Amino acid sequence: MDQALRIRVRGQVQGVGFRPFVWALARRLDLRGWVLNDAGGVLIAAEGAALEAFIEGLRLEAPPLARVDAIEVTPLGPEDLPEGFEIIASAGGAVRTRVTPDAATCPACLAEIRDPAARRAGYAFTNCTHCGPRFSILKHLPYDRAQTTMAGFTLCAACGAEYADPADRRFHAQPIACPACGPRLWFEQGGVEIAGDALSLAVAALAKGQILAIKGLGGFHLACDARSETAVALLRARKRRPSKPFALMGRLEMIRASCALSDAEAARLQNAAAPILLLARHSDTLAPAIAPGQNTLGWMLPYTPLHHLLIDGFDAPLVMTSGNLSGEPQVIGNDEARLKLAAFADGFLMHDRDIARRLDDSVERITPHGPMVLRHARGRAPSTHPMPPGFEDAPQVLAMGGQMKAAFCLTREGEALLSHHLGDLEDPLTWEEYEKALTDYTALFDHAPALVVVDAHEGFRATQAGRALGLPLRAVYHHHAHLAACLGEHLWPRDGGRVAAIILDGLGLGPDGTIWGGELLLADYAGFERIAWLEPAPLPGGDLAQREPWRNALMRLDAAGLGAVADRLFAEAPRALVRQAVAAGINAPRSSSAGRLFDAVAAVLGLCPARISHEAEAAMALEAQACRAGRAPPYPIGDGAQIATAPLFQGICADLAAGRSVAEIAARFHVTLAESLAARARDLIAQGAAEAVVLAGGCFQNALLLDCTLRALAGHRVMAHQSLPANDGSLAFGQALVALATPA
CATH class of the missing domain: 3.30.70.100 (Alpha-Beta Plaits)
Known part of the structure; x- marks a missing residue:
């Protein structure tokens, strides 16, 4: 039988x-x-x-x-x-499955839309079970058409036959559609639909140097001709975005015309997630204003039929940047786009398939040491990650994440579900999106947490919201969460022993009540000890110090006995007022932040404006310069647990006076920071105190800093992020692990 x-x-x-x-x-x-x-x-x-x-x-x-x-x-x-x-028909019940991220157009569907004889020739919403929208259209589980934003589009007989045939690649493809029964595309200006073929009208507008708002999978993009300095400058002026790099979209041959492209990078671009990938530029065929001062360009391939058809029609690369007001979430609704993007866009390429949730484009890069995720979003989210050994039977936990690059994490049944990137929670609309997403995920995945975990900083909005839930709560220090997230990504066992963790980022509250950000910790999931740290310096003006790098430089130069140099470099700045406020202890918290150290060095080298327009602008300029130099020797830097920075700035100023290039000085700084902390980590391993080294925190998204640190740690086991962001985007995962490992 x-x-x-x-x-x-x-x-x-x-x-x-x-x-x-x-x-x-x-x-x-x-x-x-x-x-x-x-x-x-x-x-x-x-x-x-x-x-x-x-x-x-x-x-x-x-x-x-x-x-x-x-x-x-x-x-x-x-x-x-x-x-x-x-x-047979789907069944309901408690939700325990995962949701598939949105997937780029597959080769079969791409061939179909380009085949003049095909039923879906030129159709912008073609998809099958191997590609197309998923998470961006899903309202409820299980994943069936009635639970998506496609529910209102009744299948025609031809699509219905494909949908019902198990031998067809469109069998139960929930977004299935065709020109006869699916979403439609149109072009409008001034709120009025323009008669004619929408794609042809859009291509004509782009050819005239106009800026278009284009509705995609997870929201609207603003697009223009990437070859036209006039069009790109116009977009910058309208969006009030003076320097932050714009993303680009084009075919592989267009990418190769401007950037070096390895086999690994080409494969990453063609992955179903279709991320934006940072690539080394090798020519100036595109508008210089796309990424001022940068050695890299952020490229993505067309990932929907609409994008493919648009690029085919225009036959040139496009700027494709998020459609939003500065600092606000990406626009997703048609009426919202008309209201908020009218001041930016000369025309709108619209459709009538609703977007269930906002999803920014994922951003990644390939380094000599493997992949790196900078933003975990469309195509990657929602993703589940196995819990490390020892955490398999943990109760359900909700971890709220941090304030910047916010994302939360749900754990259940041996898995952690990390949300998509939500942004900076200081922005009221981003905070509103965070609350919506939290409600959305909790319902979508039928999550009932037994414990809520928050950052120890009481001023963070996510911390305040977590406390307000009225559930058992645990607070976790920021940098402990960073190292735990990296350990968890690498499936380091709960009882795997302690590691030497180099944590470099912008800011995070430490147990001593000061702002940390340049630390060497000896730690495991359950606890940590601070072994070494960058010498703290005041942050004059508090948050202003993040936006005005000269303030950080002033403090570091003064501490190094180089006040006269600061007076010369920042002659137009209100130095006396800042010095008085710091001397009086007014709004000048002390911090060991590596991020602010990068800002200070960039300001001394003249690489950033008095007031930066986006986070990490100064650090990105410093990395770009450093990459133009070869290997460089480190500067002398202080010994001991507290790493004095006065010798560093004295060396930098001596090099400037001697006429050394900014690129060489920037390179020496990267090597100095890497080797000073790596040497102390090596000591911990040599003493038998640590089993391995962890590199985490947003500064390690700097590929040169990562490379310098890994070189300095050659021969030792080192764990660095590859599938999760090193920045606060993975913080919630680490929070959950620390809370579960720490006795109540």
Whole structure:
């Protein structure tokens, strides 16, 4: 008698063509039974002689977007199974499956929209089970059409036949559509739809140097001709964005015309997530105003049929930057776009498929040491990460994250679900989006936390909101969360021993009540000890010190006995008032922040304006200059637990006086910072106090700093972020791990 089994498949198995794959595999192996989607993933009942080969096929032959995390097999009791193998209706229940991120257009759909004889020729909303919108259109689980923003589009007979045919790649593709029954595209100006082909009208407007607002997957973009300095300068002026680099979109051959592109980078660009990828530029074929002073450009490939058709029609690269007012979340609604983007855009390329949630483009880069995620968003979120050994049976936890680059984390059943990037919570609309997303994720994933975890900084909005939930609560120090997030990404066991953690970022509250940001910690998930730190300096004006780098430079130069140099470099700044306020202890908290140290060095070298227009502007300019120099020797720097910075600034000023190039000085600074902390980390390992080294915090998104630090740690086990952001985007994951490892 044939064996009969009930098979549960967990992972990313809904909305990816998994059921038709199971159906085809079972029919090939002559099995009888059924398969369905439910809130736990995919459930299968199967009977036949080839069940062992069937289970092996589930793992090895899964569809391209699928991710199989677990296959659970139990004997099947008495049950009437069909004579053949069937796909049956989805079932409800408690939500335990994951949601598939939005996926870039697959080759089959791309060929179809470019085929004049195809039914979907030129159709901007073509998709199948291997590509298209997922998370951006989903309202509820399980993932069925009625639970998405496609519910209002009734399938025509042709699409209905494809949708119902298990042998078709569109079987149960929930966003399935065609020109006869799906969303439509139009072009409008001044709130009025313009008659004619929408794409042709958009291409003509771009060719005239106009700026367009284009509705995409997770929100609107602002687009213009990337070759036109006039158009790019106009976009900068309208958006009041003087220097922050713009993202670009184009085909691979367009990217290769301006940037060096390795095989690994080309593969990353063509990944289903289709991120923005930072690439080394090698020519000046594009408008200089796209990324002033930078050695890299942020490129992405077209990732929807609409983008492909637009690039095909325009046949040149486009600037493709977030459609939003400065500091606000990306616009997603048509009426919202008309209201907020009218001052920026000369025309609107619109459609009538609603966006369920805002999703910025993911941003990544490939370094000599592997991939790096700078922004975890569209195409990557929502993603689940396994909890490290020792945390598998942890209760459900909600970790609220930090204030900047906010993201929260839900843990359950041995997995952590990290939200998409939400932004800076100081902005009221971003805070509103954070609250909406928290409600959204909690309902979507049926999450009921037993514990809430917050940053120890009482002034953070996410901390205040976490405390207001009225649940058992744990506060975690910022830099402890950073190192735990990196440990967790690398699946470091709960009892894996202590590590030497170099944590470099902008700011985070320390247990001594001061603002940390340049630390070497000896730590594990449960606790930490501060071993070494950058000499603290006042932050004159508090938050102003983050926006006006000269303030940090003034403090560092004064402390190094170089006040006269500061007077010469910053002659127009209100130095006397700042010095008086600091002497009186007025709004000048002391900080060991590595981020502010970068700002100070950049200001001394004249690489940033008196007031920067975006976070990390000064540090990015410093990295760009340093990359233009070769290997450089470090400056002398202080010994001991507190790393004195006076020798560093004395060396920098001596080099300036001697006529050394800004690039060489910038390179020497990077090496100095890396080697000073790496030497102390090496000592901890040599003493047997630490098992490995962790590198975390937003400063390690600087690829040169990462490279210098890894070189200084050669021969030792080092963990640095690769799949999660080193910045505060992964902070919530670390918060959850620390709270779970720390006794109440």
